Amino acid sequence: MERNIVIPGDVVSDNVKMSGSGTYVHGDEVRASVYGLLNIGERYISVIPLAGKYIPHASDRVIGIITEVVYSNWIVDINSPYEGLLHISQYPRRIDSENMSRYLKVGDSILTMVASVDAGMKVELTLREQELRVLSNGRIVTINPTKMPRVIGRSGSMIRLLKSEIGCNMFVGQNGRIWINGCDDCVDLAIQTIRYIEDNAHRPGLTERVQAFLKAKEKTRYGKVHESRNDEE
Amino acid sequence: MGETPRPGRKVMQMSDDVMAEIHRDYLFNLVLKGERDDGRAFDEFRDISIETGVAGMAEGSALVTLGDTQILVGVKIQPGEPFPDTPDVGVIITNTELIPMASPEYEAGPPREGAIEIARVVDRGIRESKAIDLEKLCMVKGEKVWIIFIDIHVLNNGGNIIDAASIGSIAALLSTTLPAERYGLGEDSPLPVRDIPVAVTAIEFGGELLLDPSLEEGKLAGTVYTVITNSDGSISGMQKSGAEPLTIDQAMRVVDMAGTAAAKIREKFLEV
């Protein structure tokens, strides 16, 4: 397993065409640029970092928090070194610029999408897409954005597992924020499970581990119900 | 060579920071051809002039020009207490002022990292070469020593301040008198100077090493590397700065170039 953890500068391939994310080309070698797990795919060799910041890209779905209302824009914290801008015209319906705070005020959370990022890292957001909206209930947890692919799983397998096993609604923002809605117990369990995934993101057999984790939790939940019944007697 | 146009000069007058890409390319291509904008060889210094005794109230002073760069170094000396950890030697304090007069880039206020770095590198050369016999500057051990203040005043930044400051400092020290009479401590005497450290700075650009960078060349440099050598050719101080690295081979080449260039400067301007 040790050969799977690489550090910046490690040579990971001698085929420069294989250079994927988290790597760079030096002469005729591919080298790791970040500290993380080596991921050898069919077409690319990449390094999955174990830490790092969310850097926005167009069409990323993210969860934002309004930090300021200025001119015709809302300034949105997207858990990144770069702030997002939501222009008044990107609100789902026509509103008057005088009344912007009535629709979205400082502290409000939104499920949003990155519409565009320019060379100067100006990040424009939109709410004019399906699924995107203002959040009025549920809870938001934040994890390290580099762990997000593990929470999502291969083509969404992990997130489907969580939704069906726990029975709650979830929206996973690529910026490390996850919105969860459902009964109190469900949300608590979902958050515990997400933390478990975050702590074990670098370990093998994650899906099986999560299944086992949920099974164990299920037992204690059931056990608690049982105990409380005994108390009543 | 003398016919070479200098399209960059006006740009540089406006701001030291902005340089058009095409001008950068022009300078780069010159270097590839083995040339510099002002016609110098890679290991050649710009013209140097030194005038001592220009600041009458100072115990020693020197006005140095190095190409467009003008620096005035003043030395003041007064009696004072030694540092507790070195009770039996005199004290050297070196300071650099990049005053707003010298460049549109400089602002008034306390010295910033650039000025501090220059002062500390110049200080390192003088201190480590043991050019000044600090033991002779102790009057009463632990109580009274001579304190030497070297103040480097940059009047015009035409590039390579560090070498001009180093040359100016040692030239000023060579012209310095210990003001004993003023303090009722005996007769005036020349400051005991026994070596002549000279800083020589190189930059790496286009794969070549260039000595005494002009202002423009300094802006292009990824690496600035200063080597201070003494009369016997030994090295007393070094400083590498800038974002680009240096190979061991390049470091040794600069050491050799610096030794040769410093010997020439010493012979021409600084022999006692």
Add this chain to the structure above:
Amino acid sequence: MSEKPEHFIVDGKRLDGRSVDELRPIKIKLSPLDRADGSCYLEWGRNKIMAAVYGPRELHPRHRQNLTKAVVQYRYNMAAFSVDDRIRPGHSRRSIEISKVGRDAFEYVVFTKFFPKTAVDIFIEVLQADAGTRTAGINAASLALADAGIPMRGLVSACAVGKVDGEIVLDLMKEEDNFGEADVPIAMTAGGKITHLQMDGNLTRDEFYEALKLAKIGCDKVYKLQRQALIERYSKEYAENGGDATTRPEGDADE
């Protein structure tokens, strides 16, 4: 300050028993700080150094932002209690210079172009000083940058070489630093490119060349320890979390 010893090297051994090309013991702990994006605690002989990295993060004030790359900022600071005589807290001319060349030591390796307009902040706190704090700080900073997930060409490894009793030696201890004939702190990439170099004292050209070669050997040794610390960190966690350290990760993360 203690007295100058009569000899620094007796029968090939230095005052602390080391040979001329031997480093003092180095201990590394990764991520000791929770709030920082990356951190490292490093002991080197009796030096104790804490390094923290924040970023890339928004850079204020705005006029200091660079539209094409991240700005690397480096702050070297000595705790007031880190040396025998208390030092006044805050910046000194020495710490400002060390901070500047410390920043220069990392500009080449950090891929700043990936994060325009941001800052990558590196903070070094010297908690206990015993000669060689600037090189120890660079080594700790290098690891804290990796720990923060900052993209880099590679690690930077640093050590000092110097001259005592007329001999070139690796990694000066306090007495050698105070009373020796020369001190040359150097940092290099794994490929031997020099990103930091200072020198004071007195060396001939040939002695300096010898010093550079010894520094390369020293930096290589430091690099091995840095690399080992980063690799072992996760294998240790593997062992703690169920003992399946021999299992390979399946690499099934979606990219």
